[in-house]
Amino acid sequence: MKNMLKGLGAALCVALPFLAQAPAGAATPAGAGAADQALVQRGAYLAQLGDCAACHTAPKGKPFAGGLPMNTPMGRIYVTNITPDAQTGIGGYTEADFARALREGVAKDGHNLYPAMPYPSYAKVNDGDVKALYAYFMHGVAPVQQANRESDIKWPLNMRWPLMFWNMAFLEKGPYRDKPGKDVAWNRGAYLVQGLGHCGSCHTPRGVGFQESALDESGSAFLSGALLDGWFASNLTGEHNTGLGRWSDEDLRTFLKTGANRHASAFGAMTSVINNSTQALNDQDVAAVSKYLKSLPPVGGNGAPAYTYDPQATKVSLDRPANDAGARVYTAYCMHCHGVDGRGFAPMLAPLAGNPNVLAKDASSLINVTLNGTGDLVINGVPSPFPMPGFAAVLDDKQIADVLSFVRAGWNNGAPAVAAAEVAKLRQSTQAGR
Structure with missing residues (x-):
């Protein structure tokens, strides 16, 4: 995460000891052996x-x-x-x-x-x-x-x-030491996530001194999600609803390489991380990072039972949007991308049903991305054709609160409603200076 620092660094970036092409614009030293x-x-x-x-x-x-x-x-x-x-x-x-x-x-x-x-x-x-x-x-x-x-x-x-x-x-000095009883891949993943990857800088909550509450898996707060400059950096533990508990190894590897999978899409600072960093992971280290993250026990969450998809009540609301202010906004501005069924068209267009960011107790990311949109994911030089647009100039605070409350309740998501005052606060803080 944290309303800490916007540039504390992005999550899930890694350090590799293997050779690769230098980034564009890198200078080559004359005469280097x-x-x-x-x-x-x-x-x-x-x-x-x-x-x-x-x-x-x-x-x-x-x-x-x-x-x-x-x-x-x-x-x-x-x-x-x-x-x-x-x-x-x-x-x-x-x-x-x-x-x-x-x-x-x-x-x-x-x-x-x-x-x-x-x-x-x-x-x-x-x-x-x-x-x-x-x-x-x-x-x-x-x-x-x-x-x-x-x-x-x-x-x-x-x-x-x-x-x-x-x-x-x-500050705990000293390089990472392999944990006994863990295999090479697990230790490699731990080194990447905890070290140069500095995932905890965004995804671990902060203490009273703005320090990360835990620096590795020995602390229960490690990578359990945190607020950062108007975004909520996601829970990366095995929590079933708001974390990675429902993600397969393949789901996680796909997200690291492309920024999107059948569960969610990257937003905020994570877009930059995918664009500039994790898509360059080689297969061995993608597997190592995934193995380590998937080993983390569940922490945090919204206290709800494990998510199961149920479209029926939401379908009724969408059939009669005049009776639901949130449904009216959804049908006008959201449904063509995210679908009547809330499943979107993953991975191109993010699902809302069961999305860990939708289920999170803290709705900051949903409010922020609805207000301001998000940057383009650029994979292998090709921008995503369907970035999330911002609606700050189109929808007022109540309309955004209504539609997000509708989404967080819809398709059996069961997440808390969003208040217009929450939207107004983030609008003010994120729109300042624009």
């Missing part, structure tokens, strides 16, 4: 699958030059330049400097980084992967001279030295 170039290529893959570009590349900006604004409870911060420019980037960093920043949240000059940089997760990244990442950012990324922008956080909250104490309380 075969061994060095292999290390740079490996680092390029790690950076891509760690979704580094999502935070360190601003819209229409140059790769990794920073400038992306991120909202925090204390104010707005701006992501830094991590190109190898000597004056404004990290060109003067040694490998040790780079490793310290990545895994301990301390810059070369000694100042503490905000934990918008998910270094509590990166602390688990092993030395070999750190070395490859350093090689890529030093020799595979084009230097960009672009000064970093100061945060909008006001004094005294902008002082960084208290973060030393935050680190003392919440």
Whole structure:
């Protein structure tokens, strides 16, 4: 997740030790030997699958030059330049400097980084992967001279030295160690999810110090879902209704590669993660991530019995929409994509019946995506033909509350109703500055 940081990082991104093509725009070091170039290529893959570009590349900006604004409870911060420019980037960093920043949240000059940089997760990244990442950012990324922008956080909250104490309380140092009794694939998946993937940054709820409530499966809150900048990052445990309990291994692997399956479609920050990161997973690591996530016991949920599909009551409402304000909105604006039966046309158009995001207790994601839509999923360079449009300019707060309450009750979903005040609050926070 968390109304924490928008750019804490996206969920389900991974680090791989295998070679791959460098992302578009990557520079090739002149005269690099075969061994060095292999290390740079490996680092390029790690950076891509760690979704580094999502935070360190601003819209229409140059790769990794920073400038992306991120909202925090204390104010707005701006992501830094991590190109190898000597004056404004990290060109003067040694490998040790780079490793310290990545895994301990301390810059070369000694100042503490905000934990918008998910270094509590990166602390688990092993030395070999750190070395490859350093090689890529030093020799595979084009230097960009672009000064970093100061945060909008006001004094005294902008002082960084208290973060030393935050680190003392919440940072667990040391790379991931294989768990005895678990096989190679499970440990590989755990390393990817917990480490460079930093899935917990979005999908784990935060404590009173804005720390992740758990950093691995030993904590019951780990990956149980959390609110992040107006979106609810989904439950990734085995919970049957709101988590992955009804997803098969194939369902999960398909979602990681394409952002959609028979249960749900990606939205919000997860769209960027799919576009820039997880679709690049190789088959071995897709299987490892899926195996690890599918091993997590059920946590959270809405307290309802296991979902079973029942269209009858909803069909009656849709046959007589004049009697139901939510049904009227649904028939006018939603039914042509999501169907009378609520099953949509998966994976192109998301189902609403039994969708874990519809069943979630927190309706923030449903409100947000109805107001603002979501970005295009772009798989292998091809945009999705049917992105979710935004209805903020078309529907008022009551109409959105009515239709979402209808959807959350429909097809036996049995989720709580949505209030117009909830819609108004998210409209105000997400539309500000647009």
